[in-house]
Amino acid sequence: MAGLRDYLPHADALLSLTAEDLGLVLLELMQAVRGPVFTSSEFEMPLWNANVPQYPPHKRRPVGRAVAEAWQWLENEGLVMADPDQPNGYFCLTRKGAALKSPANIEAYRYGKLLPDGLLQEKLATKVRPMFLRGDYDVAVVQAFKQVEVAVRGAAELPEDLTGQKLMREAFHPDKGPLRDKLAPPGERQALMELFSGAFGLARNPLSHRNVAVSRVEAAQLIGLASYLLTMAGWLGVLR
Template sequence: MAVAEAMGWLTSQGLIMRDPDQSGTFYVLTRRAQTLKSRADVEAFVKGNALPIQLLQPQLAEKVHHLFVRGDHDVAVFQAFKSVEVAVRTACRYDNTVIGKRLVIRAFNPDDGPLRNVGTTQDEREAEMALFVGAIGHCKNPASHRDVDLDREEAARLIVFASHLLAIVDERKP
């Protein structure tokens, strides 16, 4: 059973595959697996896979993945939500003096914010504004003011959430 589970995991991670040169059920290492030369390489691979990079906006993946793999989870989360803030400011063409909560309230104002979703109800627009305000306050601000202890899974969830927020901003650019 343990061998079958291990084979299943190795296959799902793209580390082994059926040997295309054999007719039976023989397996070979994939090119990805062949790059894992040491225990440290394997540990970095496992740590890196906690963050599903395929779910991230490409510009976010480039900024945070290396921080996450290195174990700088608080810095990776801070950088992810800083990217959200910068994307909102850039999309609305606001200057650098409009920051944080004030920035997202102005950008997602339910009545006249340039990033509001006009196809939804007033309550939904207010909720979306609150979502962005809460995200900046809860996810970005703590790490910008003090050391924050985040485990790998929590950091991964927050980074994926930041990617979702970035996708909203990208969809709504005026």
Template sequence: MEITDLIPDPDILLSLAPEELAGYVMEYLNYGPQTDTASINRYNFSLQHTVSAYPQNKWKPCQRALMEAWTVLEREGLVAHKPEEDGSWFFVTRRGMSLQTRNDYEAFRHASQFPKESVHPAVLSRVYPLFLRGDYETSIFQAFKLVEVHVRSACPGLGEKLYGVDLMRKAFHPENGPLSDTTEPVAEREALLALFAGAIGRFKNPASHKHVPITDAAETLEAIQFASHLLRIVDDRSTEESEHTENA
């Protein structure tokens, strides 16, 4: 197998970001173009023979693009310098050998982007598997559905008939909402109501983004972190409400 077998069209190769192209290079290295996949020469990989099946005017830009992708593999610890050899010799690391296909690599790339340590635990358990599969729309929907579920749990007196934006408006009503803090200025209470109602109306409703499928991992992570922040607010307000009830 050669790189040109994986990507027959050089223009497609040149259109890929280094992080995307790195998945193809990883598959190529794991397939074993050399007789010993544990011994890979970076300099040899950079030579024209790697791209010689492409038109000659594409050789140089494709060589440069492939070396950009190689630096990604080094950065992620998927290839490393071979011990006791000069700087051109590399081996595929244990982590790299676990990524046999581009799908394996993409799953790894998505996992490395997910901020496990900073998102709400409930969001992590519900959304992380979806995010790994690249199901971004469902990831966002589920994250904000969790916000709605937690708000309802924190406001048992509102009953089970309120959903979505209506639930947020009742729960965070500036005057009598169970999750509204009357010690705050009215403007801040109204802003919090607008924040929750707007978030649920925008992100939990699939129709709000169905016309533009979400394919951007970074955009998805921003939405997930926003939902996580809202969940923490609900947790804090629920704790405050419990303390007020106990002290009454």
């Protein structure tokens, strides 16, 4: 059965990982454990029992702390728990942890934490987040801003042929826009229009018209921005 040293052959490699990354390595190993319960020592002790130079004795304490920190992260995430039917020190996978059965499942969980459901409008959580988890980052960003466009057009009751930046300038025009915040000072109304228009010009338009590389982190940030704009559009639509 594979152990931590198969994934991290040097102590310094293990110590370079964050608690989350090391925790997910441990989770993958837990999926391969033959029994339904296990202890943390089952994963840590083989590092030292082999007596290899890659894991020297003076690294034992920092490695032990790193493993304990990763274990605590797994508990906090609800992926492992103390087994209620065993003595202290024995753990088992939770239903949530047991559902992450493959490296692909674990990677999807890792990516999903960049874009948690709780930060997204429901439409983006159901329609856009699955695209993000599949790695279709550019498509996910475009679709997120499409939802903003549809919501703005509907709330402002503007014609279908108005799209993108033109739609945003019309809907949020500081003097006549149907979605302008009438109670806000003129400068803030202007800024609101520029926020929506600028977001479409910079974030959505390039991806719609040419091949643009978007990283996972950038995509998560842009989808988060689209969710914020969607919330504002809905709020201002109610105030009309």
